[in-house]
Amino acid sequence: MSHPHALASLEASFVDAFEAHAGLLAKNGTGPAEALSFAAAPALRRQALNRFRDLGVPSRKNEAWKYTNIPEALAAGFAVSPADPPSDALPARWRDCLLPNLDAHLVVLVNGRFSSAHSMIGDLPEGVAICGLETAATVRPDILRRHLGRYADWETESLTALNTAFARDGLFVYVPKGTVLEKPIYALHLPAANERLFLQPRHLLVFEENAQARIVERCCGLDGEATFTNAVTEIFVGERAVVETYLVQDPGDEHSVVSTTHAYQEAASTFSTATITLDGKVVRNNLNVLPNAPHCETHLYGLFLPAGDTQVDNRTLVDHAKPDCVSNELYKGVLNDRASGVFNGKVFVRQDAQRINAFQENKTIVLNNEATMNAKPELEIYADDVKCSHGATTGQLDPEALFYLRSRGMSKRQAQGLLLHAFAGDILERISIEPLREMLDERVTRLFGE
Amino acid sequence: MALLEINNLHARIEEQNILKGVDLTVGAGEVHAIMGPNGSGKSTFAAVLAGREEFEVTDGDVLYEGNDLLDMEPDERALEGVFLAFQYPVELPGVSMNNFLRQALNQQREHRGEEPLPAGAFLKRMRECAALVSLDPQLMSRSVNDGFSGGEKKRNEIFQLAMLEPRLAILDETDSGLDIDALRIVADGVNALRRSDRSFVVITHYQRLLNYIVPDVVHVMADGRIVRSGDKSLALELEEKGYDWIREEAVAA
Known part of the structure; x- marks a missing residue:
């Protein structure tokens, strides 16, 4: 599938799908892209699509995708559409994806669309909004205008561009200034299709100054036909806000996921996140954090436990742009059977970002001769008064x-x-x-x- | 029948022959001390009995309660009542003492066809055994040997011995690195655990430990063989004369 013609036809299939649904995506001017702040929406979608066309489907020739073969993962063919309205019918076993004893605001996304039939948001503190992104475009267009598309980099990331071109629905969370959300949010992303779908949920999480919240997003498998999810999440962490997010991936071994997250931190905020991958076919997580003000604290944790033929590729970037911040990263993996793992963690300390403490560690245990691990920790430091360390170990018990x-x-x-x-x-x-x-x-x- | 009967045991690691024909018989309830200079094969001997895989047995046999010990996996040996107190106990970060001991003990009970020990009884037993070697009960909620002092690690070995109640306990230089007070605590613990159906093989470099744990038989190992056996006075003789005369005799023989 690395043949240029095959790649070109794959790209063409996305473009064709876009053209076929252009009318739907532009409908009534109420979709989320219509609320994007920096361009007229249909034009922006078009721009993002053109950008995708220029960048192409990431192939292994691209250093950032050296170990994860997206063209191969897509080769089986997936129907690309801006997702039909969610069906209210889910197999009863979807309830197995719930966590007993968890008292939470439950959000259910079926094939990338917010499902009001299955979600149970419950009572919310004043001003807090938890809903689908499509609904948010009507309910809180101001928030979308201010934040959507601001942090995710669709100009250089081809799959983010693709997601931006098609974005329609996903998880929307807004916690206003000074508000503490006591209960966690439990957002279930359920791929449950009768055909092979290419899903593109778009999530926006906004936590204003001094807000506090915890969010669990779980991609949970329900068998069904294989899917490929290209998810993009933007997270805004306001000044002194404290935010904890979890991404739990157990979509099942037929489902592939590329999850791209861009978190933006304001002064003295704390952002902690853990990415836990249990299974999947091809799973790629791009986690980018930009602590863009002094005194930020960032914690990135990861645990990947693939077996069978599962491939897990974690790529992280902490971009220290401002001084006096702390970041701490620990990713651990256990690889069994023929599974493969990748950890590519980059910590970037810009010239003006003095007095940064940045730590990064990756430890992997390989249980089997057929399992493989590639670890590439990177520190790029332009400031002179910093404390940074990184390390990666791969071995047996x-x-x-x-x-x-x-x-x-x-x-x-x-x-x-x-x-x-x-x-x-x-x-x-x-x-x-x-x-x-x-x-x-x-x-x-x-x-x-x- | 002797508890342990070793005939002509040879073992090597990689290409190096270390044990070159060990003969040893240990009766039930007996305490045997094995002394010898560095490099004589004492620790290899302990490792081979416990089933450490990097050593290859090239000749000889070991009968434990009449069964072929060398044919058993390390865990089978433990379940059959063989216990090795490690010279260098291993740190297990993230594995709590509590969980470790509960699993080990219940494995042994299951092997004997007994029910797992109820939580209350388990805790009581843990406290009693810890007290035997003055081990701080607070250590039970910590990770195994993780951040323990040298003395705590050694006492932890004897504590585990007390918990698991083996029939054959092999102490591999349990005294090394201990100050005199810690040595006394460890020795008192071992003495309290002496029983007519429990044998000890006490490996040590120095005679000092044997002032406290009085052996029935003292053996001297040199160049991979037991070159001399006697009663406890042999240990004193070694202390006085050093190992050189033994080594010379071994070479002469």
Whole structure:
């Protein structure tokens, strides 16, 4: 599929789909793109599409996509449409994707569309809005105008451009100045299609000055036909706001996901995020954080536990543009069977960003000869008064530790499970939402035995 | 029948022969000390008995309760009642002492056809065994050996011995690196655990430990063999004369 003609025809299929639905996307001037602030919407969509056309589907010739073959993942063919209205019918097992004991504002997105039939938002503090992005274009056009398309880089990222051209619905969260959202938001993205769909949800999360919130987004599989999700999330973290987000990916082994997140931080804000990948076919996460004011705190955690033929590629960027900030990044992975993992973490410290403390670490355990890991930590520092460190280790479980446990009577599998659980526990214990931590803990136990 | 019967045991690591024909018989309830200079093969001997995989047994056999010990996996040996107190206990960050011991103990109970110990009884037992070696009960909520002092690590080994109640305990230089007070605590713990159906193989470089744990038999290992055996007075003789005369005899033989 790396043949230029094949790539060109893939790109053409997106362009054709765009033309076919251009009328729908421009309808009534109420879609989210119509609320984009910096251009007339239909024109912006067109511009984004043209940009996508110039950039093309990312191929492995592009250094940033060296290990993840998107053309191959798309080769099977997916129907591209701006998504039909969600169907109210979901297989009953969608409820398995809920977390028992979690008291949360529940948002359900079916095939990228907000489903009012399944969502249970509940009571909200004054001024808070949680809804679909399409609804938000009507309810809070001011917020969309101010933030949508401001942080995600559609000019250089081809899939972000593609998402921008097609964006219609997704998760919208707005927490106004000084408001604390006590309960977490649990947003379920359910790919549940009878045909092979290319889904493009667009999420916008806005937390104004001194706001506080926790959000769990989970892409949870319901079998059905294979899907390819190209999601883009923009997060605005206002001054002194405290925001915690989780991305949990267990879409099932037929589903591929590219998730691109751009978080923008204002002064003295705290942004913590954890990306946890349990399965999937091809999963690529682009996580970009821009602490664009002094005294920001940023925490990026990741845990990837692929088995089978799952490919997980995590690419992160912390772009320290301003001084006196702290960032801390820890990604851990366990690869089994023929799974492959990639960690490409970049910390960028610009010239004026003095007194930055930036730490980055990636540790991966490879359980099997057929599993592969590529780790590429990068520090690029232009300021002179900074404390930065990075490290990446890939290896097997410590044979000394295994022997110690076995010498106490534990089977090889039990000893291995105990050590892997401890290894993953380093990330799990940082999850502040107890029912989520418990669910993941259970999944880890099931995965590794004990 | 002896608990442990070792005949002509040879073992090597990579291309290096380390054990060159060890013979040893340990009866039930006996305490055997194995002394010897550095590099004589003492720790290799302990490792081979516990089933460490990097050592290859090239000749000889080991019967434990009449069964072929070398044919068993390390965990099977543990379940059958063999315990090794490590010279260098391993740190296990993220594995709590509590969870580690519960799983180990319940594995052993299951092997014996017993129900898992109820939580209350387990905690009580843990407290009792910890008290035996003056191990701070607070350590039970910490990760295994993680950040423990040298003395705490060694006491933790004896604590585990007390918890798991083996029939054959091999102590690999449990005394090394301990000050005299810690040595006494460890020795008192071991003495409290001596029983007619529990044997000890105590490996040590120095005679000092044997002032506290009085052995039934003392063996001297040199160049991968047991070159001399005697009663506890042999240990004192070694302390006085050093190992050189043994080494010379070994070479002469």
